[in-house]
Amino acid sequence: MSCCGTPPSPEELDEVGKLITQKLSGFIRTLRDAAFTVGLREGEDAARLIASGYARSPDLLRQALKHLLSSRKEEWDRFDGIFGAYWQGKRARSKIVTAGTSSGSANSLVKPAIERSDMSAEGAVPDQASGSLDEDGTHERTGEGRAEGASRADVLASTDFRKLNDPAEIAEAHDVAARLAQAMRTRLTRRDLARRRGYRLDLRRTIHRNISHGGVPISLVKRQRKHKPLRLVILLDVSGSMSMYTGTFLRFIHGVLDEFREAEAFLFHTQLAHVSDAMKERDPARALDRLSLMAQGAGGGTRIGESLATFNRWHASRVIHSRTCVMIVSDGYETGDAQLLGREMTQLARRCKRIVWLNPMLGWDGYSPDAAGIKAALPHVDLFAPANTLKSLADLEPYLARL
Known part of the structure; x- marks a missing residue:
């Protein structure tokens, strides 16, 4: 090491850089062990912060890394304790592993x-x-x-689907999305059956039937009404701007169609493709292979209005009845005519019971629906909800149960 007043040699600077890199790598691993969502890109940005001089003050470094590496409120609340324990040797709280647990x-x-x-x-x-x-x-x-x-x-x-970088986590999210769809269908079916078991007594017909008994209601007549099961029609945007979310939604839709008898699925980008038959394949991998062949041109722009016009003209009369929920999954970035989108949404709203629009970007901080396409569609939407996490997909169940 050099004496006081003597600038450090390149070898000494290189050694210090290696030590800081090792220390930062250990801190990143500590955050991951504490269930923080930290990837390679966040680690590189943290290294740039240290190289920019933020390491000169512990408090400055803590604030900078806290803003960079905390993506959720529970991570923000726990960051200071983890930072103090790792960098300053302070005693960390024992609730690090279990923090963030919620019910619902x-x-x-x-x-x-x-x-x-x-x-x-x-x-x-x-x-x-x-x-x-x-x-x-x-x-x-x-x-x-x-x-x-x-x-x-x-x-x-x-965790937002776009922040899943590890292939194992992506595969796990896909599997959970499929299982989530199956669990939702099971619960909705049970509620539907319980609703149908309830009955109302038809007094007029009961009295008429029991005239021979002197009016004593020995034989009861119940009111019967024709039951229509809930039908889901899903239209998934597979354009380039939705590419980070398409894989998880395809697994979710596959699970829906695998369990719902009353369900249809369509993909759209610059054109519309009916994919229900492909999505009903029992093998998810084979279903996705068929979809890749059917959705030629996916990943480009989005013409939502033209796709809805095709749906309304050729498919709506066949797949929609009075108890149909149309679920559109799209960020609403229309590259075609926004006014056409508004007209087709008006026609669609007249046919179905509810329109649910799921927008992954609605879960982003600072997002507002200012695009012309989404502005034209919103007046006809019954539920506008985020769909960027598994929890946001699960939150749909109470709404569907009321239909």
């Missing part, structure tokens, strides 16, 4: 699906995170595994 109908659907996918992937292999190794190599069981698993389920349920 959405999590009650998403968490079991994630846990089932973990079990199917790992089989009977013990989870190393749920215990520790003694000095003799034996596995000591602790109670942290279940808490960490619950926290991981919360993280995956609330």
Whole structure:
């Protein structure tokens, strides 16, 4: 090392740089172990912050990294404790692993699906995170595994699909989306059956039938009404601006069509494609292979108005009845005529019971629906909701249950 007043040599600067890089890499791993969503790009940006001089002050570095590496409120709340424990040697709180756990109908659907996918992937292999190794190599069981698993389920349920970089996480999200669709269908079916079991007494017909008994209501007549099951019609935007979300939605739609008897699916970009037959393949991989052949030209621009015009003209009379919910999944970036989109939405609204528009960008901070296409469509939409996480998909169930 150089003496005071002597500038450091290039070798010394290189050694200091390596130490800082190792320290930062360890901090990134610590955040990941604490269920933070931190990828390679965030790590590179953190290194640039340190190189820019933010490391001269611990508080300045903490604030800079906190803004960069915290993507959700629960991460923001826990960041200071993790930073202090790693960089300053302060004692961290023991609630790091379990923070962020929440309750609700959405999590009650998403968490079991994630846990089932973990079990199917790992089989009977013990989870190393749920215990520790003694000095003799034996596995000591602790109670942290279940808490960490619950926290991981919360993280995956609330992570934006565009931030899933690890192929294993992407595959897991796809599997959970398919299982989520199946769970939603099961619950909706049970509620529908319970609703139909209820009946009302038809007094006029009961009295008429029991005249021979002196008017004593021995034989009761119940009112019967013709039942129409809920039908879902899904139109998925597969244009370039939606490419980060298409894979997960395709798995979700595959799960819907696999369970719903009353469901139809369409893809659109510059044109419309009816894909229900392909999505009803039992094998998801084979279904996606068929879709790739049917959706030629996907990934380009979006002509929502023209696609809806094709749907209204050639498909709507066949697939829509009085209890149909049309679900459009799109960011609303219309490259065609926005006025045409407004006219076709008006015609669609007259045919179906409800129109649900799912926009992944609605879950982004600072987003507002200012595009001409989405402005033309919104007056005809009954529910405008985000669809950028598994939790936002699960939140649809209570709305569908009321239809």
